[in-house]
Amino acid sequence: MNDLIDGLQLKIERLENEINFRNGLISMLSHDSKELFGNFLWLIEALEEKTITEEDFFKLLPQVKSDARKNLQTVQDSTAWLKTQYGEFKIKPVTIMVTDLFQYLKEKYAARLQEKNINFYFKGDHNAVLTNDRLLLEYVLDKILNNAVKFSSPGQDIYLQAVTEDDRMVISVTDSGTGMNEKYLSGIYTYDNPVFLGTSGEKGAGLSLKIVKNFISLMRGNITIISSENNGTTVSLFLPKL
Structure with missing residues (x-):
């Protein structure tokens, strides 16, 4: 009962x-x-x-x-x-090299990284592989990196790290930018959180992280955000290898 x-x-x-x-x-x-x-x-x-x-x-x-x-x-x-809400949406698992995702992001953000003089590095297991929906995963990492660039100051570094843990993969994006106060973290996925300006005045609607969380659920994963004001942010995805 x-x-x-x-x-x-x-x-x-x-x-x-x-x-x-x-x-x-x-x-x-x-x-x-x-x-x-x-x-x-x-x-x-x-x-x-x-x-x-x-x-x-x-x-x-x-x-x-x-x-x-x-x-x-x-x-x-x-x-x-x-697109994920109409019809019978199902994820389309494919084998993905995490370094391929890193190269995709590095090329896509090349102009913005150069504009802000930010270095983007890969850390961890260079042979890391998982099986999941590539389109959803690219979207999620795109939005996370977008925030990392937005809230980083010129000359700072951003890292994408891959760590294999038994039956799951942990992919993290770490920056040393503006970060956020702990009191805002609990409301980061709600609609009443404040809109923050990037270091170059960039402004976001705050919608992306809400969709990111939804997509991670579709991939049967979890997300954690660790951040402190003026000390940067680390966003980690915990994804099953499938």
Whole structure:
């Protein structure tokens, strides 16, 4: 009887989490879209009515561009998540060399790494192999590295490390950037956590980590985040080899 009750409670908790995730996603998309298009419409109308000069109009365009980029990222993240929610989504396990993932990320982020003069290194088992969904794993590591670069200062290093532990693989991304206060960690996957600015003023919607956690669950793994203010962050993925 107790096992049945525990099982029902677990199902209820999962359902509540899914509902909260969907509601938060809809709320965030609605808010960001209204804000972006509202600001852009206000600018155009102000220029037409000559309540601002053309010079001031063009001065404000970089902020509009930044907001548009953030909004586009939110839409892309949402699309990636939605693809896993319709139909009978199943992960597609393939054999993955962790060093291949490292090279993929290093090439994708080459321009940003160079722009901030950040070195990206691989540590650990160079022969590390796991079997899992490559697309989901690439998405997860992409978002984690994106945050690491965003919150790192010029000249700092970032490491991707792979450690094999019995029947699981531990993949970690470590930076020595701004980090975050411990009081924010408990709410990092919720919709009421604050939006932090990167070291070059980069701004994120805070949606990526929520989808990251969802994708890791699909891969039957876990995630931990260890961070302290001004001392950097380590994000670790614990994934079954399958």
